[in-house]
Amino acid sequence: MTTSKGIVYLIGAGPGDPGLITVKGLECIKRADVIVYDRLASPRLLDQRRPGAECIFVGKQPDRHTLTQDEINNLLVQKAGEGLTVARLKGGDPFVFGRGGEEAEELARHDIPFEIIPGITSAVAVPAYAGIPVTHRDYTSSVAIITGNEDPTKENSSIDWSKISTGIGTLVFLMGMGNLPAITRKLMEHGRAPDTPVALIRWGTRPEQQTLVGNLGNISHLAEEKGFKNPAIIVVGEVVKLRDKLRWYENKPLFGKRIIVTRSREQASALSQAIERLGGEPVEFPTISITEPDDYAPLDRAIANISSYNWLIFTSVNGVIFFFNRLRTLNHDIRDLAGVRICAIGPQTAKALRSMALRVDYVPAEYQAEEIVQGLQDKIAPGARVLLPRADIARKVLPESLAGLGATVDEVTAYRTVAGSGNAPLIRQMFERNEIDLITFTSSSTVRNFMAMLNPTDPAALIGRARVACIGPVTAQTAIEMGLPVDIQAKEYTIDGLLQAILGYYSR
Secondary structure (H helix, E strand, O other): OOOOOOEEEEEEOEOOOHHHOOHHHHHHHHHOOEEEEOOOOOHHHHHHOOOOOEEEEOOEEOOEEOOOHHHHHHHHHHHHHOOOEEEEEEOEOOOOOOOHHHHHHHHHHOOOOEEEEOOOOHHHHHHHHOOOOOOEOOOEOOEEEEEOOOOOOOOOOOOOHHHHHHHOOEEEEEOOHHHHHHHHHHHHHOOOOOOOEEEEEEOOOOOOOEEEEEEOOOHHHHHHHHOOOOOEEEEEOHHHHHHHHHOOHHHOOOOOOEEEEOOOOOOHHHHHHHHHHOOOEEEEOOOEEEEOOOOOHHHHHHHHOHHHOOEEEEOOHHHHHHHHHHHHHOOOOHHHHOOOEEEEOOHHHHHHHHOOOOOOOEOOOOOOHHHHHHHHOOOOOOOOEEEEEEEOOOOOHHHHHHHHOOOEEEEEEEEEEEEOOOOHHHHHHHHHOOOOOEEEEOOHHHHHHHHHHHOOOOHHHHHOOOEEEEOOHHHHHHHHHOOOOOOEEOOOOOHHHHHHHHHHHHHO
16 A cells, blocks of 8 residues: 655664664664654764765754754654655664654654654663663662653652662663752652662763762762763662673773774775774764776776786785676686786785685785885796786886886776765864864875865864874875874784774773
């Protein structure tokens, strides 16, 4: 049955870590025409939207609202009424103090189809990321989730303080920092011991997560002393004692580090995933994009005469991918490479070739052109023909040095490196707010395009306290020439080598 009306998915986006979105929630984001999102929903989830999807921020803060709740309700009705698929992203779970019930009621009143996609509530996930289980057989078998927004001093409270104070093992108050002194006082007035452990967890599951531990008697003073404010949750109960033993997230080596990844969107995932595994937050800012050559004719001629070459040298995984895609397009296959020796620059390039059942004859121990040529000088005889399919903007050192050995070198463009599609205004804002800890550069082109996209008058002033990590000396030299200080340089010029250098820096 078809309908002219759209549909609204009320999606729990989780507490902040974008990895905590449900599979179903992510699927809805990917197919939505419109995404209506809150302040506590991770902006990185928006990267999963389809091209052309509209994004509307409706976030609320304690001191101001972008839209009122009634305006949000009307917006959902309006967009779905236009026949659009709407993903309503709400922090945590939409039905746990998320006002999802009110939005669903409004949709039902207008006969708008909707679905509820439950999310991981901050009441459970945030304590878990701080090493606090909300239940534990040795401590308590009961937990209550309570709004912290209600003023405990009001005459007709919806909270039965006499029962929850001593009748529930673990109490989790959401968004209650503004009422913290009154909450703790009410609990003690109704029988909860002043020495009951309390944890305040701010920005839980995110790199800036902070945890403050005290007890009912002193936590308000500690919070005021430390300037601890929303968004935070309050956990009251003996389970807080387990934090010292069970804390895991804050122990990760890159915890708290927000790291810019400047690789192309196609290549960024490996580095981003590794940063996440190590506890950091990758911020993908693709400064380059990999695309087809303007003219395939030189590559096509080389492929047509592939048997005439003695050596085929690949300098990157991209070169492998684009070369063999073109080989297949021209109705050739790897049998045409019989008798051609293959050199791969870097272990990942070699891995890409071996995945196609090709034997790699030589993998240099060093990945700079000068060292590569030195390793090949006993292997490439004068007069040998060498094919070098690679990027359009690659350095000329390698083909010139090979020619110096007496080889005939055909350097052909297998792919182009062009400017990326990163959100420069957002990155600039993050630098201004000192929200970036580290910038990673994996090639000279990522450095040049980073500078071109942000166009700073003073590069060092732009990045502020952020550190710079480069994959190797050529990239580092480019960064220095463009006015960026280089703090970290990989000894092995690979993504793994870059990560090891970063870990080494922060461990010191």
